[in-house]
Amino acid sequence: MMLKLIKSMVQAITRPIQYLIISYLRYLVGFPSLTHHDNQVTVIIEDSTDNGRINVIHGATQAYLLNKINLDFAKINHDLVKICVGECQFDDIYQGAELKWRIFVDKNNIGNIPKQCFELRFDEKHRDLVFDSYIPFVESKAKEIKSKKRILEMHTYSHCSDTWETKSLDHHSTFETIVMKEDLKRGLTDDLDRFISKKDFYKRVGRHWMRYYLLHGLPGTGKTSLVAAIAKYLNFDVYNLRLPEGVKTDFDPRRLILRVKDSSILVVEDKDTSLEGTTVALSQLLSCLAGFWSNGKARIVIFTTNNKERFDPTLLCRMDMKIYMGHCSFEGFKTLASNYLGLSHDNDGPHRLYPDIKRLIDGQAVTPGQIAEELMKSQDVDVALEGLVRTLEMKSLISNKIDEDDKDL
Known part of the structure; x- marks a missing residue:
């Protein structure tokens, strides 16, 4: 495990260099911050790393703890900023060691944007047990929990708070219930199956393992329902992004894409690509997608528009499949x-x-x-x-x- 490798490396060098290495590792993979007081070690696990990437340890902790106390995180996450310090605390026992957990929201960060954090406290004498065994155990149990209790999530990006706001993907649509021409439905599911089956090929040739779809049609024709059906078919979470309608100088697609989990669908709602700000934002987004989503993880990118004719022709050429959601037959x-x-x-x-x-x-x-x-x-x-x-x-x-x-x- 990575934690064991880190420990062996750190023990072989002097303490000042240890702190430098740990700081760099925290920057890369979200290694938790540590403090000591009265023989107690406090570990803070934030939801993202210093460079904006999702902290995988945080995600594992979230699944493990909330399953342990029988809470559905997908339902409470959007309201988590209301949790007060000390309100959500609970204990855990691992191989005789007492471990104290706390969920809290840190508002004292850049931009005063609330960040959800987990705090773990334990006695100094259990330090090796925690890092060598307990945290890997938490990660392992989290994988089991997610596979058994897979609840798809809808993440909606908030430009005001610069965060993905999360709730469960509570939508009834599947490919069995969606209103769609049967030949078009079969063509889409076949295309999705081929895409998923090509993992080894994309990895071998070093190409981005992505697929671009354009859903176009008037409001009410089923574009949102089709997104939900695709998500359930692939067992992928959905990230919904509405592009800014005006020129936004602070729009940073790189930062928000880094927070998108693997094996997911990014839905880009495009009200009108003829607007200058929307066109600029869309171009920035596509450039970032090509640059950052190249780690061999499957990604589906779905663009939706009410009017295909106003969609930028150069962007239209990049779509792998264009799906018209028409009137009801x-x-x-x-x-x-x-x-x-x-x-x-x-x-x-x-x-x-x-x-x-x-x-x-x-x-x-x-x-x-x-x-x-x-x-x-x-x-x-x-x-x-x-x-x-x-x-x-x-x-x-x-x-x-x-x-x-x-x-x-």
């Missing part, structure tokens, strides 16, 4: 009716209103989101479908009226 409606009302997707024994819905929905500019909104108004199948028919009839009348007015002009 009758087949899409049947998927939604199955999801929300429990109706069979088969054509055998359809509901009495299905012919009317098929007639009204074909050729209509209605999105899956609009259909879902109607179906959610009642759990009674007849009431929900009757409401949908009335809405579609109204949309049809409005559309016909607009067409007639256009002909008169």
Whole structure:
């Protein structure tokens, strides 16, 4: 283990040089800071290293401790800044050694941005046991916990606080429930499977193991649902980034990318790439992606836009796959009716209103989101479908009226 190697190296040199080496190691991999007082050792484990990278020891500690006290970190992380010093303390016992843990939030750092930290205190006589055995044990147990209790997370970047705000990815969509043409769905899942299977190839040739997708279509056509379905299919966390709409001189994509975990999806919400600030930010982001995500870990980058025509043509050429999320078809409606009302997707024994819905929905500019909104108004199948028919009839009348007015002009 790395800790044993560090210990053997440090013991062979003088104390002043020891401090220099430890400081450098902390800069590289987040080696915890140490203090001593009354034969007690205090270890502070921060969420990121001095150079901005995610501290892997912090992540392991988080999984181990919160599992031990039966807390779901994904649900409390966004509110963790409210935890007061001393409010979240607990003990652990390892091979007879007493270990005291505390979760606290450090606001006394650059920019006064709250940083979540773990504090570990133990007797000096247990120092070797802690670093040689206990911390590796924590890391090992954390891997087991994450594999057994895998809860996908959604990280949303806050430009104000310069942090990824985390919550559980609580979205119902999967490839079985999403409204999407079957041939397009199969093409996407096949592409994802090929990408994941090429790990050894990318590593051997030294290429970036990344895949770029563009999801385009009007609001409500299912872009967010598709992202959730991809995340569940790959078992990847999601990092959601909305690019700044104006020129932001302090926008630093390098810093935020360094905090993105391995095997994840970065979603870049692009409202309008014709804006100068957005175009600059997007170019900076792509340059950083190519420069920093080259360590052999799988990454998916998904760009979303409401208008593909306004997307920068030079950036458009870099997309590996462009996916149009269009209006809802009758087949899409049947998927939604199955999801929300429990109706069979088969054509055998359809509901009495299905012919009317098929007639009204074909050729209509209605999105899956609009259909879902109607179906959610009642759990009674007849009431929900009757409401949908009335809405579609109204949309049809409005559309016909607009067409007639256009002909008169």
